[in-house]
Amino acid sequence: MALPLDPAEQLEALYVAEAPRLWRSILAYAGNASVADDAVAEAFAQLLQQWNKVRDPSRWIWRVAFRTASGELVSLGRHSISVPDRVLQPPEPLVDLLSAVRRLTERQRAVVILHDYADRPTREIADVLGISRSTVRVHLAQARRRLRAILEET
């Protein structure tokens, strides 16, 4: 961020600007508040170590948080670990929509949330997920098509 602030203020500004939306994005992606807490906290804690090296902290924090969450999901799936989660009550009709989103594949879910909720451009989504921009567009189109079918079922 190009604000004339000292590092402590910049970090706080980044937290205020990015953390809430990042946390909600990972909540919708992972379907688990504990994973969202962990990924966001871990990404910001790691940023402290890298602060003087990272030129684009906003983009960096999204990438590290999403990849941390993705790694946790892989680990949870592989080891069948049950993580106690907080009970959250999303507003209606968001419950149905999130339920439909969770029926997408992991990558489709990530792309549709990053694009349609977090308003990240496809270039940045490609960076966050480590895939090409064209693959992002393919996932987005497929996610929307599948969401349409799921929502029409219900």
Place this chain on the structure above:
Amino acid sequence: MRVTKRIAELRDLDLVEPPDLRTEIHRRSEDIGPPYPIVPESRRTRLITGVLVVLILGASLLFLGRAFLGTEPPRPGATGSQLIAFAATQRDGSGPFVSVSAADGSGRRRLGPGWAPSWSPDGKQIVFQRANGDGDSTSIFLMNADGSDVRRLTADHGGYDEDPEWSPDGRLIVFTRGLPGGQTRDLYVIAPDGSGLRRLTPRRSDDFGASWSPDASQLALVRVPDGSLEGSQSRGPNQIWILDLETSRLRQMTEVPKGAYRPSWSPDGSSIAFEDGAGVIMILSLSDQSVAKLPIHGYGVDWSPESDQLLITRTRGEGDLAIISLTGNVLQIIGGPGRQAEGSWIAA
């Protein structure tokens, strides 16, 4: 209700209150680095105001910029004696399908599911990327230019094999591989018969999106500086590098402030076209390493066989695929039903 309206309801996520993670960040940071600097509440309010002012100013400038920028009318461009392959998505959202047409957009044919096509140098085959199973992984496939004899070139390893490009001498295909759960991407080559799979780049670095030099001795690629998970995006944004395949020596070729993506080496060897982090098309001259910024946004650049025009996927303005001059003038728009992207151009 239209699905786009339903998806827009994702914005209601803003009503879910996130926890304050500052204390947890502080606790973790004590283990791995300096303590997290907590800013008093009174200063937080000032910071939020500052961020809002910057955002409003930025949006205003963007609006004014768009208002003053016009779109050039299309002019006659390439002839129909050359071919392009591209990814086409249908109006109903199905696809993408690898498709081919003449370079003037005529004679369009749909070949089969896939995207990111690249011609073999003799124009008889096309290498492309296709989803496996439920679509969360992709592999590299080959087919004849008429869509027949589709065959798998790389196995499904659960990750992504992407952006294949056939070498000008026809011997190898380079592509990007991202392994599942991996933090970096690597460049690989494989022979068209599926033999000789080989990694070209160090595993610790994040390298992707390669393009061959005309003599097939070098590759232009995108490199994330110090591309480990912790170091990714550090020390500046992605830049274009050149890898010498004989010596394995790497040279950084650009220092673009917003970063550089998806290079395409011109057939005459003089230049590398790419897009920057803001999606602006740029041309790197290899004689003096100067970079020319074209007044057009897009991605997925490829050169005409004569190295005098570019085929791009536009992200602003009319049309998905466009042929442009080397100064950025739109010469021809290649439209059609649905959307078209990422063209590969070859002399017929």
